[in-house]
Amino acid sequence: MKTCLVVDDSSVVRKIARRILEEIGFAVIEAEDGEQALEACKKSLPEAILLDWNMPVMDGYDFLGRLRRLPDGEAPKVVFCTTENDIDHISRALNAGANEYIMKPFDKDIISAKFQEVGLIDQSMSPASA
């Protein structure tokens, strides 16, 4: 089973994301900010990271830069999931090595479609293919 690290300072968002990700077959671990997420990644790199932008201590953008400099830090597929919904933020995220980008609010279809887009799940597992 693939693991997804959900990084968001909102416990409600983490709970919703956990439910969706578990439904589409992921084991989920959580972090409240970029620093916690980085510590988790130093111990064990997940296959996927669902990443908020604005968080205390270390934001998602800063975390992404540090993640990609870790040994094998290019491996996890990083999907931003944020209310920063303008094209400048999206472009910055892609340039920093994000694989996909979800503009909040999100639902199961969107997460499935984006995870499918970056090869984390098969098309047959996505409700969007129905």
Place this chain on the structure above:
Amino acid sequence: MNQPDYEFLRKLLRDKSGLDLSADKQYLIESRLLPLARKAGLPSIGELVQKLKDGNSGLISQVVEAMTTNETFFFRDKVPFDHFREAIMPELLKARTNRKSVRIWCAAGSTGQEPYSLAMCLKEMGAALSGWRIDIVATDLSQEVLEKSKAGLYSQFEVQRGLPIQLLVKYFKQVGELWQINSDLRAMVQHRQLNLLHDFTHLGTFDVIFCRNVLIYFDQETKINIFGRLAKSMEADGFLVLGAAETVVGLTDVFKPLADRRGLYRPSGTAPAKPFAFGTQQKMATMAGH
């Protein structure tokens, strides 16, 4: 809709589907759930909420489905667009090398996601199409959806299903809370109102016809009739793309399936078995627009 009802629905949708509506999406709930309420014989969202509170599980499922189902999105089903990039266009680039033109018809163009997905595929082919004329004709029964397609304006929800983020950045611009497909892609698509039950020979002849998820609304005889007329509107070496749940097999032999390409068909050169009759089933035509 009053605030307590809205908050109840927000919580219900969050609990049942993970759909996380922000505090200002009353319009979205009303537009999706009012038709459902009326269908259930309930005059308002308030009455619907009361039924949901009473624990009507069938109604709860319908509400979740109405709020989370999106009928059309960019690169829907993915596979037909793989066929387009990997099989259809490479073959047509060889076959039309003298003419240097390709005509594509989206026979159920709806709100534009399919024709614009094809336009993006073509743009991504870059220099290979330099000097070529590509026409995309999008038709639909409903003038209303064609107007939306022409405007090329989509909500955040609509651009997140199926559309890779790199293509969003490359081919869309942000207009307030909406996203508009760039004008050069809009210019690639011509829009025409059309009822598939009526004669469509005036559209001319096409190299590729996308006719996905529309024939499912028709009865068998009408499907056979339409397949026959589609074959007549297609070049002898053209391609027909049907929806994942659709086929010509068992209905007609005017098209033959490609063995290794699900949903992709080519004209067989066989004449249709039955004479055509136009405009006999208005009810079906109305359904086909949705």
